[in-house]
Amino acid sequence: MNSDAVLEVTDLHVSFPGEKGRRLEAVRGLSYQVRRGETLAIVGESGSGKSVSSMAAIGLLPTDAKVTGSVRFRGRELLGLNDKEMSRIRGAGISMVFQDPLSALTPVYRVGEAIAAAIRVHQEVSSDAAMRRAVELLELVGIPDPVRRAQAFPHEFSGGMRQRVMIAMAIANDPDVIIADEPTTALDVTVQAQILEVLATAKKATGAAIVLITHDLGVVAGFADRAAVMYAGRPVETATVEELFAEPRMPYTAGLLGSLPRLDAGRGARLRAIPGAPPSLLELAAGCPFAARCEFVVDVCRTVEPELVEVAAGRQAACHRSGEGLDLMAGTESTPDQSSDIGSDIRSDVGSDIGEPEPVEQAQPTPEASTETPSPVLTVRDLIKHHPLTKGSIIRRRIGTVRAVDGVSLDIPAGTTLALVGESGSGKTTTVMEILRLRTPQAGSISVLGQDLDALNRGRGVRRRAKGVRAGIAAVFQDPLASLDPRLPVGDLLAEPLRTHGHGQTAPRVRELLRMVGLEPSHANRFPREFSGGQRQRVAIARALALEPRLVVLDEPVSALDVSVRAGILNLLADLQRELGLAYLFVSHDLAVVRHVADRVAVLNLGRVVEYGDADAVFEDPRHPYTRALLSAVPVPDPVVERRRERIVLPGDPPSPVVLDSDADALRGCRFRGRCPLYAALESAQARTRCEAEDPAPEPVDGDPGRTAACHHLGAWAPALIPHSTVA
Numbered sequence: 001m002n003s004d005a006v007l008e009v010t011d012l013h014v015s016f017p018g019e020k021g022r023r024l025e026a027v028r029g030l031s032y033q034v035r036r037g038e039t040l041a042i043v044g045e046s047g048s049g050k051s052v053s054s055m056a057a058i059g060l061l062p063t064d065a066k067v068t069g070s071v072r073f074r075g076r077e078l079l080g081l082n083d084k085e086m087s088r089i090r091g092a093g094i095s096m097v098f099q100d101p102l103s104a105l106t107p108v109y110r111v112g113e114a115i116a117a118a119i120r121v122h123q124e125v126s127s128d129a130a131m132r133r134a135v136e137l138l139e140l141v142g143i144p145d146p147v148r149r150a151q152a153f154p155h156e157f158s159g160g161m162r163q164r165v166m167i168a169m170a171i172a173n174d175p176d177v178i179i180a181d182e183p184t185t186a187l188d189v190t191v192q193a194q195i196l197e198v199l200a201t202a203k204k205a206t207g208a209a210i211v212l213i214t215h216d217l218g219v220v221a222g223f224a225d226r227a228a229v230m231y232a233g234r235p236v237e238t239a240t241v242e243e244l245f246a247e248p249r250m251p252y253t254a255g256l257l258g259s260l261p262r263l264d265a266g267r268g269a270r271l272r273a274i275p276g277a278p279p280s281l282l283e284l285a286a287g288c289p290f291a292a293r294c295e296f297v298v299d300v301c302r303t304v305e306p307e308l309v310e311v312a313a314g315r316q317a318a319c320h321r322s323g324e325g326l327d328l329m330a331g332t333e334s335t336p337d338q339s340s341d342i343g344s345d346i347r348s349d350v351g352s353d354i355g356e357p358e359p360v361e362q363a364q365p366t367p368e369a370s371t372e373t374p375s376p377v378l379t380v381r382d383l384i385k386h387h388p389l390t391k392g393s394i395i396r397r398r399i400g401t402v403r404a405v406d407g408v409s410l411d412i413p414a415g416t417t418l419a420l421v422g423e424s425g426s427g428k429t430t431t432v433m434e435i436l437r438l439r440t441p442q443a444g445s446i447s448v449l450g451q452d453l454d455a456l457n458r459g460r461g462v463r464r465r466a467k468g469v470r471a472g473i474a475a476v477f478q479d480p481l482a483s484l485d486p487r488l489p490v491g492d493l494l495a496e497p498l499r500t501h502g503h504g505q506t507a508p509r510v511r512e513l514l515r516m517v518g519l520e521p522s523h524a525n526r527f528p529r530e531f532s533g534g535q536r537q538r539v540a541i542a543r544a545l546a547l548e549p550r551l552v553v554l555d556e557p558v559s560a561l562d563v564s565v566r567a568g569i570l571n572l573l574a575d576l577q578r579e580l581g582l583a584y585l586f587v588s589h590d591l592a593v594v595r596h597v598a599d600r601v602a603v604l605n606l607g608r609v610v611e612y613g614d615a616d617a618v619f620e621d622p623r624h625p626y627t628r629a630l631l632s633a634v635p636v637p638d639p640v641v642e643r644r645r646e647r648i649v650l651p652g653d654p655p656s657p658v659v660l661d662s663d664a665d666a667l668r669g670c671r672f673r674g675r676c677p678l679y680a681a682l683e684s685a686q687a688r689t690r691c692e693a694e695d696p697a698p699e700p701v702d703g704d705p706g707r708t709a710a711c712h713h714l715g716a717w718a719p720a721l722i723p724h725s726t727v728a
Contacts, residue, residue: 005033006176006209007057007094012069014049014056018282023066025281026052028233029308030069034209036176041212041224041241043256045278045562048230050213054179058094059086074176092122095170097199099182101162105154111165112138112150115172122173137168140205141198144652158653160191164198171202178202179211184219188423188589190650193633196223197649215563217260218592218635221245222642229253232279232289235308236318242639249317251294254328259567261596263634264641267615269596270574271567277532288320296321296328374413377449377472377551377583378435383408384443385430389658400660404430406607407444409698412600414550415577417584419594419615421630422604423654428587431604432553435585436475438466448473449550471501474544478556480536484528490514490539491524497546513542517572534565538572545576555587570596591634595619603627606657606671609698613707623701623709625678650675669693670712678713687713 014027027049034040042050055061057071059078071078073093078086090096098104106114115137116130125133131150138146141164154162163183170178180199184192196219203210212224220227220241227244229237229252237250248254258272276293279285288294291301300320308318384407389400405427412418420428434441438453446453449472456465477483484493494513495506503509511521517538528536537557544552554573558566570593576582588594594601594615601618603611603626611624622628632648652675659666669692673679682688690712698708 004035006036006074007211008033008070008072009053009057010070010072012053012056012071013067014052014061015066016062017064022282025284026233027056030228030230030233030235031308032228032235032238034177034211036207036209037203038226039203039210039212039224041214041220041227042230043214043217043220043227044230045215045564047278047281049233050230051181053230054096054181054211054213058090058096058179059083088122091118091175092173093175094177094179095173095175097163097166097170097178097180097183099185101159101166102154104166105162107154110151110153111157114154115150115165115169118169119172133172134168137172138165140171140201141165141168142194143168158191160187160194160653163187163191163195167195167198167202171206171208174206175208177211178206178208179213181213182215183212184214184216188654189591189630189633190423191653192219193647193649199223216635217245217256217563217637218642221637221639222635229256232284233281234289234318235316236290237316238308239315243312243315245637245639248328249311249315249322250319251296251326251328252290255293256563257637258329259564260637261567261570261590261592262638263592263595263619263631263636264638265595267596267598271571271596273568273571274564277534277565288318296326374415375450376411376447377414378410378412378418378585379447380408380410380431380435380444381446382444383431383434383441383446385427385434386442389660398661400658400662403607403657403659405434406657408602408604408607408609409444410602410609410612412551412583412585414583415581416599417577417586417597418600418602419586419588419598420602420604421588421591421594423589423630425606425654425657426604427607427657428604429555430607432475432555432585432587436473436553438469438473467501471547472549473551473553474547474549475553475555476537476540476544476557478560480533480540481528483540484536484543486528489525489527490531493528493539494524494543494546497543501547509546513546516545516576517542518568532565533561534568537561537565537569541569541572541576545580548580549582551583551585553585553587556589557586558593559588559590566593573597591619591630592636603630606655608671608710609708610672610711611709612698613701613704613709617701617704617707623714624711625676626672627709629677648677650677667695670696678711678716682713682716 010031012027012030015023015025018024030053032040044050056067061067067079073089078089112131112134115134116127119125119130119133135146135150138150143149143161143164157165183199184195187195199210214220224241226240228235229250231252237244237248237253244253245257248257255272255274259274261271274293279289287302288305291297294301298320306318306320308316311317311322383405385405387402387404388398389402390396391399408427408431410418420431422428435446435448438448438456440454440457448469451469456462456469491510494510498506498509510524514521514524519535519538528539531539558569561569577584586594586597598615600613601615602609603624605626611618611622611627618627619631622631629648629650632646636642636645655674673691679688679691694712696710696712698710701707701709701714
């Protein structure tokens with residue numbers, strides 16, 4: 001063992017019982033070592049073996065798992081130790097931060113008691129001393145009012161606060177190694193920035209080594225020292241983060257990097273989607289597991305699996321062609337202004353068993369663009385949606401209001417994309433649902449495809465008129481498996497809206513829809529469970545396009561997909577918009593994806609639009625402090641760029657849209673001022689008083705027609721926060 005390493009994993013293999021007596025090889029020969037104060041990132045797609053390897057290292061796998069190889073902690077072999085011996089190491093020498101803190105924390109223990117219990121398991125201290133230490137740890141990880149919050153239960157904390165509690169528990173006994181398994185997944189970008197800062201603080205306070213398991217290469221670029229890329233249960237490349245991002249030696253690594261939308265790149269750059277899908281670990285064929293998806297494949301790749309060998313000082317790669325000097329980052333995809341046959345080069349995640357689709361008739365060239373602004377397919381003015389907040393089980397009384405949407409206005413011209421962005425609870429989904437319901441809004445107005453919803457719902461024939469508008473608007477949601485009826489084959493799923501709206505022959509249209517989204521028409525008889533996640537989302541998109549809508553609402557359409565699959569779906573959506581002239585309302589918390597797809601952006605905070613305008617202008621010159629903070633928190637997958645960016649970390653979690661009737665001052669002044677770094681930095685009492693007394697209305701931004709921002713001090717802060725770099 002290297003004398004500096006505190007944790008060394010050598011030739012780790014993990015398998016589980018599979019079907020017909022076969023075993024599923026989840027991890028196949030993983031080796032790494034990590035030193036005190038160092039951060040090692042383990043990255044890869046879902047199913048690559050990242051989390052299984054970490055659970056094997058600390059002995060948390062089920063009893064039917066077979067683990068071989070070596071895991072040495074400070075020179076001591078851990079494999080083979082019984083649970084009692086491992087319990088002395090877990091939490092004291094090696095601790096873990098899990099992905100879902102609500103599941104990891106015991107719901108009947110107050111958070112202070114849970115941390116104190118973790119301390120007393122490994123240290124002989126009194127309960128009072130352990131509780132005092134728990135409060136100190138809560139303060140260290142940024143929990144406000146730690147003495148009081150230590151008495152709260154896990155369900156009384158937000159997701160970000162619960163993750164802070166998990167980190168506090170992980171560092172309670174000054175461990176030598178902290179394993180963080182997707183610690184920022186499903187968190188808002190601002191909360192993610194807070195958690196990474198807390199992890200950095202914990203690392204500095206304890207000197208611990210960190211093994212970071214993540215799929216977010218932007219986080220890796222800014223936080224890790226070295227990285228190991230895993231594919232099909234094996235490491236395929238290891239290097240320092242700077243070397244890995246600058247010059248990947250394995251085509252899979254290059255594919256992951258090329259498939260990432262970047263905040264510092266312009267709109268429309270075509271992503272480099274990785275074709276196909278990861279192989280089944282139950283039926284691995286001979287040769288390189290990545291061969292079926294690799295554009296650099298040669299004959300030897302199909303017969304001999306490459307070993308992980310040293311290709312440079314401190315670098316390893318598992319590729320037969322790693323020494324040939326291939327330019328792995330030179331993409332072969334078409335540029336956005338080149339014509340593209342839908343279904344030919346966008347089949348990023350279709351399995352290798354799906355054949356080439358039938359030829360699709362090439363779209364005719366569009367006439368020269370008109371100088372006139374396209375007519376809006378959606379217009380929203382001063383939309384309000386409030387929910388009463390009540391209390392009592394028998395006699396219910398109103399105690400407040402949930403101001404979910406509080407005056408939203410927006411427009412979407414035909415053929416363009418408007419993105420709604422903001423933290424959880426900002427009103428994005430409520431705005432979308434108010435549009436999709438096609439009901440008269442509580443206040444304000446909504447016009448869809450030229451039909452005002454208030455007029456649409458008056459008089460006779462409401463159902464008939466609404467049906468006509470319904471055909472012109474469609475939606476694609478986050479989870480395609482939940483959106484598609486599991487009892488129906490794909491052909492019936494696509495034919496259902498056609499039959500509902502009175503179309504006769506559905507079979508030709510079903511075949512056309514499948515080809516349109518890059519799927520094979522012969523698979524119309526398959527059920528949703530027989531498709532991969534990316535393929536299911538393609539089916540959901542095909543269903544949305546069945547009635548030739550003019551407006552498609554996309555609610556987090558790629559957030560549940562692997563990064564390589566996500567690239568294919570984004571390319572597909574861009575192709576469909578260009579070919580069919582669709583308008584998109586795109587809802588997402590991933591601002592890098594929004595930067596890639598959006599023409600215009602509406603930034604929401606507590607149910608209000610705080611900044612609105614052209615996407616390039618908003619991303620390159622953000623005017624509202626909230627927009628600046630959101631953008632600064634988005635990681636850029638480039639170590640050079642990421643580590644020199646200015647970071648704005650908003651204090652606390654996103655505030656609640658609940659306004660109690662007893663709190664008369666809740667709506668006074670700017671609602672963002674409690675977290676606003678600009679407000680905190682104001683030296684003028686008059687300026688601070690204005691923020692406290694006046695609610696800012698959207699104001700035009702000088703020299704930028706159509707752009708607004710709701711802030712009293714638009715020119716008070718230099719806006720250039722995102723440095724630009726050459727995008728590979």
